[in-house]
Amino acid sequence: MPSPSPKATMHDVSRLAGVSTMTVSRVLADPDVVSEATRIKVMKAIEQLSYVPDRVAGSLSSRRTNFITAILPTLTNSNFADTAQGLAEAMRPADYQLLIGYTMYRLEEEERIIRAMLARRPDAIVVAGTTHTKAATEMMMRAGIPIVEIWDTPEHPIDHAVGFSNYEVGRAAALHLLSLGHRRIGALGSRIDSDAKDLRGESRLAGFSSVLREAGLSDELVIREGEAPVSYDHGALTLGILLNKAPDVEAVFAVSDISAVGALMECHRRGIKVPSDLSLMGFGDFDIARQCVPAITTIHIDAELLGRRTGELLLQVLGNRTASESVTTSAVNVGFELVSRETTAPARAKR
């Protein structure tokens, strides 16, 4: 371990500069209230001692850590990584630091993480999803800090929400495929009776099914198999199941582009032509969806924007904290956009 140089404290700085610690603190926190002469003296002393303030002590004293807890299913999904980055970006100017936890799509893990994070006394919590264990919900309600649920539109938000309707995403996907004239329509998702479940993906499937039923079609081709998170293999596998069940399927919606890509590759392998034999669409607008040949029709979410919006909301809420008791609970809908590319095409004339 590198040479442990003796750490200077604020007290050391204050002595060297010939002022009180409070003045040093002010120079760091609010330079304008200090006269220029002393500010310079203090800065020089800080420089000279290579003083690094101790935010742990500062946090204890001020009761503000400037930590924001962000709880996501995984970092390995580029959409969530983008959200984390957008959030971090938005909070950085105000000097907030993200405390990231990931749940692996498990609610019990989410609860565990929330409990552990609360001990770090974050100034706010951002959590993906609107479904939590009872204990988790209670802990967040009692925490006395702003809570933002993201990546969906909760009916009864705990506090604030920034997201879009996964249900409507599913509906939009189904409507798109219907509008192309397809009637034999399926979907690829993951199971929700396992430990690790993608509840947002499930909402999309639910919305998808609802449209099929309204159109008088069956939703029996909505496949749920495998644990979240989905993978390329998941797409290949579930497409196989689907084809087994209904060789004549005309159009498929995958809950994630990752699955969609896997399904597309499986089509290549089986000699199924996309989109002439089968229309295929995904969700998320991952880079790969655009780069695939043929490029995959998908639903675009501006995940980074979602993160940034969340950050902006938080800055506002945290800024007003002392002001008018509590800012009204708010819900921001960032929407989504269906991006029609090459993997979906009108149904061919009836055979």
Added chain:
Amino acid sequence: MPSPSPKATMHDVSRLAGVSTMTVSRVLADPDVVSEATRIKVMKAIEQLSYVPDRVAGSLSSRRTNFITAILPTLTNSNFADTAQGLAEAMRPADYQLLIGYTMYRLEEEERIIRAMLARRPDAIVVAGTTHTKAATEMMMRAGIPIVEIWDTPEHPIDHAVGFSNYEVGRAAALHLLSLGHRRIGALGSRIDSDAKDLRGESRLAGFSSVLREAGLSDELVIREGEAPVSYDHGALTLGILLNKAPDVEAVFAVSDISAVGALMECHRRGIKVPSDLSLMGFGDFDIARQCVPAITTIHIDAELLGRRTGELLLQVLGNRTASESVTTSAVNVGFELVSRETTAPARAKR
């Protein structure tokens, strides 16, 4: 904001349980030294008050935060996300929390982040890369905590290192292409005279060039264009530049699979057959490289393992901290593996 319930302190718990705060502290930190009877009393009080310990206070007192700072170029690259996840996973059992910062491939940003992070008094720092600003290096040396440089093999590590040789990766790539009989060989990388530079990618290019020169070939087809991080577009763009310069190029190494995919798609668009017209390989073994058609030859790094190894090393070092002064500086090489797939093939007979 949800109802701010009054927060119980350890003192409240101790009073309710009829013991001292020290006993409560011990129940939480080291249950075995407390008698079962009091442990139960205390646990009940904790439960009853919904007590959540304050780690901020605890950290100040114990001078251990259980924070590990991880500084990476970006979270948006799945390799780095994997490393972060592996590291977090390894440290979790010991109750360490990751403090993630990302530099956007900028050294000045790295310095800024290190400075900010040090104020949080992390127990260790993990940083991607072996090149840092002078100030950054000094800060880390003086911090008096373990430092681990990852994702490369530094000649003079600050403290510890876990990684692989990017230079050797470049050499392995060149050797592979040479062994297939190619003579007209190029590479795709990013510029290093800009703010955001990928120094590890540059090492790979350097290793690549060295082999070409040793084989008596020119390295004029090693293209450096665009800022890090590279993108699909980067691959397409730089391949265009390369083809412009040398329409007869036979084989190409991209510093990242992302670039390689972009290049492959550009080949599709231009009607260039891979690998018969052009051999192509990348680096990183991203999921997409395997799923592409044809599947891309690449160099595999077990990024998650790299993270986990780093975590294991840290646990060991942090565990021994008080023991034998300082564990000797160590360097772990996790190696890499060339994965030969469908985009590289032997050179055709001379035209």
Added chain:
DNA sequence: ATGAAGCATGTTATCGATAACATTGCAAAT
């Protein structure tokens, strides 16, 4: 002149835990 207002700075009292040492009580050893 003179008191009010305001700027710059200092003082005092925490913030909520843990380290280190001190104490108590009881069982085993002699």
Added chain:
DNA sequence: ATTTGCAATGTTATCGATAACATGCTTCAT
């Protein structure tokens, strides 16, 4: 019976900052 030793718990003194209030000195209007 007395000592020794250990197990279980308590006491005291920080850890390094910041909030809130206090003070001293200018400056300016009347």
